[in-house]
Amino acid sequence: MWKREKIEQTAMAAAVTVFMGQLYLSPVTGWFRISMAVMTLSILLLYFRQVSAIAVSFIVALAMPFFRAFVEYVSLSRAVPFEDLFANFFPVAIFYILFGILFELFRIREKADNPLLFIISLWFCDSAGNIAEISYRSTSNQFDFSHAVYEIIVIGLIRSVLTYAFYTYSIYYKNRYDREKKEERYREMMLFISSLKSELFFLRKSMNDIEDTMRRSYRLYRELGAGEMKEEALTVAKNIHEIKKDYYRVVDGMENVLSEKNKSSSMNISEIFEIMKENTRKIVAQKGKEIQIEFSCHEDFTTCEFYPIISVLNNLITNAIDAIEEKGKITVSEHADSIFFVLRVEDDGCGIDEGNMEVLFEPGFSTKYDPATGKMSTGIGLAHVNEIVINHFNGQVEVHRKKDGICTVFELKLPREAVENRGQKSDEC
Template sequence: MALNLKRKRLENILAICVVTVFMGQVYISPFSQWFRFSLAVLILSLLLIYFKDVSVMAVSSSIAILMFLFRSFIHFIGNNDITFFKTLFHYVPVAMFYLIYGLLFKILNIRNKLDRPIVFILYLWICDSVGNMSEAILRSFWIDVDFDRVILLIILVGLLRSLITCFIYQIILYYKNSFEREQKENKFRELLLFTARLKTELFFLKKSMVDIEDMMEKSYELYEELEEPRLQDKALNISKNIHEIKKDYLRVVLGMEKTLSEENENLHMSIKDIFKIIKDNTYKLIDLGNKNISLEFSIKHNFKTSDFYPLISILNNLIINAIDAIESEGSIVVEESMSGKNYIFRITDNGTGIEEDDIDLIFEPGFTTKFDKTTGKMSTGIGLSHVKHIVESHYNGKIYLKDVEENTTLFEVKIPAPEIERR
């Protein structure tokens, strides 16, 4: 583990050195061919900030040596009228600049000043200016230097590079935070939809418990009515087994309820936020099905509720049915409004529509007209029965299939305002 970490740091140092050395070839030389202002310093600052696990002095020392050798070699092969030793002699101040820059960067602890932009810019300015001044002073021993002009330009260029570095860092930080925020929002949406589906299954577990209780009572009644001992024993065993199944269901239900209630007991959502989550998820489903479907969401009363999981499940199921009903191109409209003391949710699509003979059966468990075109396997036919059960048993509401024009389907869900607002 330690060996891998050390190797990773060495790789990062090498990468910083290579990038910085090559960016040093993008420059201006206002005084002479030996003194230049390059992008290397700006890039080095950003890389030292980004790679916080590498040693500042290790990086600056490595760059000092590599920049010195690289510039000397490039200049020597491009000029036949100068000896290699003289070339090396003239580029020694370059190494001085990077050593001083790295030393000041470490002493001023610039990595810990990122949350204070003014201090960050000032300290970078000091590193840049002092390093270049040291280089200029060293060069003045063998090159005539107009110090008034040189110092002024060094200060101005240092300030400019520090401002640009801070600006680029802030842009990178902004997009990084935006990306992380988007990733968190995506995970949150996925978690909400998953929990909504889980809540739906929880409702049906509760319904199954009622059915199991009913079957247990009937089996026990059968036990009391039978006279033959052998049949009585069978009926009693059946009743006992059903009772054990009911206890297992109860443990699962209580565990799920406890987990879901503890995790989300203080969470509230507005209809606007609920619609946004559903809309984003619906676009993913549309893209997955390679369909051209337009979505429209309309809100009249943007109320808040803590009991949003069942509502998400209801709307999501109805919208998925609408997507399935559209073969390749169409539109889906989701509307929220209020009528009296009821909230009304309408989901309209212009897909294949519903046959008149099927309207009375549409909410029956197991009834379906959908099938997989690839395998020919029929759908389960429990989606709309799930929706109807949640609307009626959880919200004390009603769901209707409205009569509309041909090839247009409109589902209307009516939920009493107190049932969803009080939760």
């Protein structure tokens, strides 16, 4: 497979170089060309480091004269014999053969990190190849040889500098693109894990409910007199016990995986805000809304409880986006006092009816639905928020209605002790 890839890259580098050879200027003589082929060949040899520079150059040396002669033959409507045109362009093979040998000999690829050494080495390869070519042509053409050499040296320097600049900038933009894609994958992974973490909180709650139900079933079994109902109660208790064991296996497996990924790691609230900012912009763009998003951080604390924080913020921000019909503003802020870190999510959307305030955090309650299908939302998002803030952080959730209920503010108060202490002890992360 590696050999096939190497052959494909060699063929592609040679073909692109030959085609780019048709873009040129002729400032010195009628036969000398300043083409894009040399820059193209140099850059491709730098990109495809596993291919042989000599092999590519030899292929170009054979194909370039033939291709140029063919193009010229067609453009002149066959007025000049093809053999004469090929003989005129054939000396260009001298340049590419010598260029490839010198490129490999001077190990140009290894000098890419040293700008001065790279430019000087490539300059010599460029100039030496062209001088060898005009030395051959001078036997049958009349022109100012010394002036041509001067032009070749100057043009070779310019071309080498441009080659290095283009290669450097292309690598810079490629690395930046790769870094952005990596950061995007990282943000998506963080949001995914935070969602799993929040689901774990509900699984733990369900385990407690199952444990309590099993105790009640067994107590009912002991209190019932002998008979069919007593045996039925025992069967129910046994089945609940089996369900509890399955829950334990699932929760333990998820916790082991997530704890390994989160081991000894922590994050600043400013970094959490950056993740949420990019994710929010992406969601807003997908929904086609015009929403202004602002994040502000007044005290940048560090915690390893970043997954639960990301989960609650993601739920609240998603709800805020859904509450805004077309245009609006979402403000996410953090401030602190001596007891709490306070996170606020404010939007100027449709707001919350007064009658819904008491059941707002009940699992299953929702006023949202999909307009395309008419299917109601699960109504689990705010229940997650309430569960995490109150039961996990031992914090507080407050909801405020402003401007006649149109503007909504969710305020999460997370105790400093619950956030900071867990962020400082790596064994608790």
